[in-house]
Amino acid sequence: MNRPSITKYKTPVHISEYPVGPCYQAGHLVTENAGWRTEKPILDKEKCTGCFYCYLCCPEGVIFKLDGKIEIDYSFCKGCGICARVCKSEAIVMIREAKDGADGC
Amino acid sequence: MISAYPITPQTTVVERLSEMVEDGSLKSEFMHVESEHSALSACMGASSIGARTFTATSSQGLLYMAECLHYASGGRFPIVMMNANRSLALPWSIYGDQRDSLSLLDCGWIQVYAEDAQESLDMVIQSYAIAENLKVLTPVMLNLDGFALTHTYEVLEVPSSEDVDAFLPPFQTPYKMDLNSPKNMAFSSGPGDNMQFKYQQHKAMLDAIDVIRDVDESFFRLFGRRYGGLVEEYRCDDAEMVLVTLGSITGTCRVVVDELSQEGWKVGLLKIRFMRPFPEKEIMELSRRVMAVGVIDKDISFGYEGTVFTNVNSAIAKARTGILTMNFIAGLGGRDISRQDIRQMFLHLQEGLLGLEKNSMQFINLRVAIDE
Amino acid sequence: MSECIAGRAKAPNALTITDKEFFYGHKACAGCGGSVAVRLIMKVLGERTFTVVPAGCISAVGFMYPQLCFTNNALISTFAGTASMMSGIAAGAKALGLKDFQVLGIAGDGGTADIGLQALSGAIDRRDKVIFVCYDNEAYMNTGIQKSGLTPLGAKTTTTPAGRNIRGSRTRKKNMFEIVAANGIDYAATASVGYIPDFLNKINKAKFVDGTSYIHVFAPCPTGWGTPTYCTIDLGKDVVDCGLWYLAEYENGEFVLNKNPKEFTSVKDYLSRQGRFRHLKDEDIEQIIRDRDRKWEIIRKSWKTKKN
Ligand SMILES: Cc1ncc(C[n+]2csc(CCOP(=O)(O)OP(=O)(O)O)c2C)c(N)n1
Ligand code: SF4
Ligand code: SF4
Ligand code: SF4
Ligand SMILES: [Mg+2]
Numbered sequence: 001m002n003r004p005s006i007t008k009y010k011t012p013v014h015i016s017e018y019p020v021g022p023c024y025q026a027g028h029l030v031t032e033n034a035g036w037r038t039e040k041p042i043l044d045k046e047k048c049t050g051c052f053y054c055y056l057c058c059p060e061g062v063i064f065k066l067d068g069k070i071e072i073d074y075s076f077c078k079g080c081g082i083c084a085r086v087c088k089s090e091a092i093v094m095i096r097e098a099k100d101g102a103d104g105c
Numbered sequence: 106m107i108s109a110y111p112i113t114p115q116t117t118v119v120e121r122l123s124e125m126v127e128d129g130s131l132k133s134e135f136m137h138v139e140s141e142h143s144a145l146s147a148c149m150g151a152s153s154i155g156a157r158t159f160t161a162t163s164s165q166g167l168l169y170m171a172e173c174l175h176y177a178s179g180g181r182f183p184i185v186m187m188n189a190n191r192s193l194a195l196p197w198s199i200y201g202d203q204r205d206s207l208s209l210l211d212c213g214w215i216q217v218y219a220e221d222a223q224e225s226l227d228m229v230i231q232s233y234a235i236a237e238n239l240k241v242l243t244p245v246m247l248n249l250d251g252f253a254l255t256h257t258y259e260v261l262e263v264p265s266s267e268d269v270d271a272f273l274p275p276f277q278t279p280y281k282m283d284l285n286s287p288k289n290m291a292f293s294s295g296p297g298d299n300m301q302f303k304y305q306q307h308k309a310m311l312d313a314i315d316v317i318r319d320v321d322e323s324f325f326r327l328f329g330r331r332y333g334g335l336v337e338e339y340r341c342d343d344a345e346m347v348l349v350t351l352g353s354i355t356g357t358c359r360v361v362v363d364e365l366s367q368e369g370w371k372v373g374l375l376k377i378r379f380m381r382p383f384p385e386k387e388i389m390e391l392s393r394r395v396m397a398v399g400v401i402d403k404d405i406s407f408g409y410e411g412t413v414f415t416n417v418n419s420a421i422a423k424a425r426t427g428i429l430t431m432n433f434i435a436g437l438g439g440r441d442i443s444r445q446d447i448r449q450m451f452l453h454l455q456e457g458l459l460g461l462e463k464n465s466m467q468f469i470n471l472r473v474a475i476d477e
Numbered sequence: 478m479s480e481c482i483a484g485r486a487k488a489p490n491a492l493t494i495t496d497k498e499f500f501y502g503h504k505a506c507a508g509c510g511g512s513v514a515v516r517l518i519m520k521v522l523g524e525r526t527f528t529v530v531p532a533g534c535i536s537a538v539g540f541m542y543p544q545l546c547f548t549n550n551a552l553i554s555t556f557a558g559t560a561s562m563m564s565g566i567a568a569g570a571k572a573l574g575l576k577d578f579q580v581l582g583i584a585g586d587g588g589t590a591d592i593g594l595q596a597l598s599g600a601i602d603r604r605d606k607v608i609f610v611c612y613d614n615e616a617y618m619n620t621g622i623q624k625s626g627l628t629p630l631g632a633k634t635t636t637t638p639a640g641r642n643i644r645g646s647r648t649r650k651k652n653m654f655e656i657v658a659a660n661g662i663d664y665a666a667t668a669s670v671g672y673i674p675d676f677l678n679k680i681n682k683a684k685f686v687d688g689t690s691y692i693h694v695f696a697p698c699p700t701g702w703g704t705p706t707y708c709t710i711d712l713g714k715d716v717v718d719c720g721l722w723y724l725a726e727y728e729n730g731e732f733v734l735n736k737n738p739k740e741f742t743s744v745k746d747y748l749s750r751q752g753r754f755r756h757l758k759d760e761d762i763e764q765i766i767r768d769r770d771r772k773w774e775i776i777r778k779s780w781k782t783k784k785n
Binding site: 133136139140142143144146149150151152153155156158283284288289290291292295298 | 524525527529536537540541542543545546547548549550551552553554555557558560561562563564565566567568569570571572573575578595596598599602603
């Protein structure tokens with residue numbers, strides 16, 4: 001696993017379900033960040049040269065390499081727009097995030 | 106791992122430990138830090154990966170650690186620390202009273218007070234067994250009266266390394282950072298979870314009560330010495346008046362209790378060994394047998410009374426026995442507490458019982474007259 | 478082990494760096510420069526790293542139970558105790574006989590140059606094998622953008638407001654890089670999220686230093702600086718190009734400048750892009766430029782130059 005994924009979290013009902021003191025499994029995620037976005041990065045695969053600069057610059061680490069190009073894990077992308085800004089090939093554009101959840105593309 | 110920063114009268118301890126690490130008789134890392142805050146931070150770091158740790162401090166140093174004290178107990182790091190009880194500035198004084206540790210009674214540490222050198226040594230060993238018990242996982246502050254216990258020589262039995270190793274095998278815990286099973290530790294938690302973690306700490310402290318007794322018992326089996334849990338009673342069986350003590354003053358009190366008993370007084374003493382967890386049951390039970398309890402406090406919560414007294418009184422109130430209680434503030438800033446002073450305390454108690462003494466709290470041996 | 482040997486030979490780049498993510502799902506503001514830094518550091522150092530993060534943005538956004546965002550061993554330290562906790566881990570690991578691991582600290586500018594400085598100097602003094610990284614966003618961000626010892630001259634913060642009498646911070650940045658050098662540190666470097674290959678190289682170097690390392694990485698903060706979220710990397714580059722930050726190393730007792738711009742880009746452009754400097758008058762900007770030139774005169778005179 002290269003990146004952690006969401007674990008279903010059951011709210012404890014008994015004290016014994018809590019970890020013993022503040023010590024728990026590393027990389028334990030229970031919520032996504034997708035809801036933060038107002039804009040969403042969209043990749044034009046044709047334009048992408050696979051330089052992976054955006055991959056290095058993303059604060060969230062949600063850009064990953066796939067077959068020489070990149071993919072984005074939208075569940076954790078916050079839509080900061082850094083990737084679009086740093087891409088010299090203009091392969092990423094930011095589009096308005098649709099409010100109703102449908103992303104319009 | 107030992108890390109410490111010098112402060113009188115703790116220095117003797119870290120100096121000897123340094124020598125023991127140097128000559129190889131103690132297998133440990135010794136870290137020279139630039140403050141007490143760092144000393145305890147370093148202990149927490151080492152403890153977070155499962156190493157056994159020790160530090161020692163006193164007075165201003167203990168207070169400089171204050172943030173880390175709460176951090177260590179909240180993080181459930183089973184650190185053992187010696188505190189050489191010393192007065193707090195201002196005015197500066199390097200001499201002993203117990204305001205340093207008692208002002209930090211609420212920091213979530215188990216607090217032990219030793220009476221003499223043998224108990225000090227034995228309690229270092231016992232403290233690890235208590236702190237590291239997985240039901241407890243709470244740091245232990247072992248309090249030694251400054252100078253009285255840190256700078257005097259007494260004959261004592263030093264247990265062999267083999268016996269101590271047998272009593273105290275290497276610390277094993279699943280609650281640590283582990284390269285094979287990574288953890289996030291010392292994290293934040295919101296209002297929805299935070300209180301649960303605090304309850305755990307409280308429960309662990311209460312669970313420590315049984316562990317303390319068990320550890321004392323197994324220590325006795327191996328080393329032939331036992332101290333008896335949270336308190337030790339001395340001549341309390343038929344006592345009418347009992348004095349409550351903490352730390353090295355207990356020795357002087359024993360002598361006075363013996364003298365008075367010979368003179369026909371029905372007196373005893375209760376030595377509190379652990380201020381946290383607090384011996385509530387023991388004190389409630391005692392209050393059902395006696396007529397008056399006096400508490401010596403080498404500390405004061407200004408504007409109210411001594412902290413030991415507050416705690417003892419609270420237990421007695423719960424017993425609803427309505428017995429007389431009195432608080433004797435003594436020994437602040439290293440003032441000697443003499444046998445005469447202790448006799449005076451018993452006298453006050455007796456006058457209290459006769460209705461002649463109305464003050465429930467007084468300074469003993471203040472040496473000057475004050476306006477009532 | 479093989480990863481280590483390869484790493485020693487060469488710093489990872491976009492192609493060779495691990496695909497693993499170690500700081501994921503955190504709640505930092507969009508476009509957070511500190512998060513870029515943390516992510517990259519962890520990707521260079523890898524999973525056998527014990528990470529210590531004091532109070533500050535990174536701990537606040539990454540450790541809120543039950544959302545725990547470091548996939549490696551990590552903990553929060555007290556604000557002042559980062560370096561001593563790191564040293565404690567290193568000493569504990571030695572006592573327990575652990576092998577092949579890194580101890581990393583990631584503190585903010587306040588957690589480094591102000592409250593954390595004493596403990597850091599202790600660690601350097603002991604030459605503990607730990608890597609201390611300061612992500613510099615030039616203010617106490619987590620508590621709401623107050624001035625720290627690394628807030629630059631003129632910057633508006635909530636405790637250095639830009640009013641009619643005083644126009645932002647009246648103090649200059651403490652010179653942390655040279656402070657740790659004066660402590661006799663084994664390896665120190667400055668970096669910026671605007672120059673990522675240089676940054677990766679320096680982290681990689683620190684990994685193999687037998688002693689204490691310090692890396693000071695410039696990490697823009699859109700929330701605290703009043704800049705668009707997409708500008709973070711740009712600003713990290715601009716600040717170096719206009720000469721208000723420099724890329725350098727301190728090694729074997731020598732200062733080495735890694736990038737010596739022939740000509741600086743416009744300081745005014747760099748400043749005017751940020752809300753925190755918008756109130757500055759021309760005379761203020763001139764003062765900032767004079768400070769810069771004085772610094773560079775010394776650097777160019779007494780430091781070696783070598784591309785990283
Ligand atoms: C002893 C102590 N004093 C003050 C604080 C409050 N505090 C928490 S985070 C923080 C700001 C941290 O600033 P910096 O180190 O620059 O990191 P940033 O938040 O900017 O990432 C402050 C002042 C604290 N947690 N502990
Ligand atoms: S920066 Fe542009 S070209 Fe390079 S990998 Fe990213 S999208 Fe592709
Ligand atoms: S918009 Fe920001 S968070 Fe989303 S992929 Fe691009 S750089 Fe990463
Ligand atoms: S305030 Fe700044 S440093 Fe803190 S999380 Fe937000 S962007 Fe990052
Ligand atoms: Mg900051």
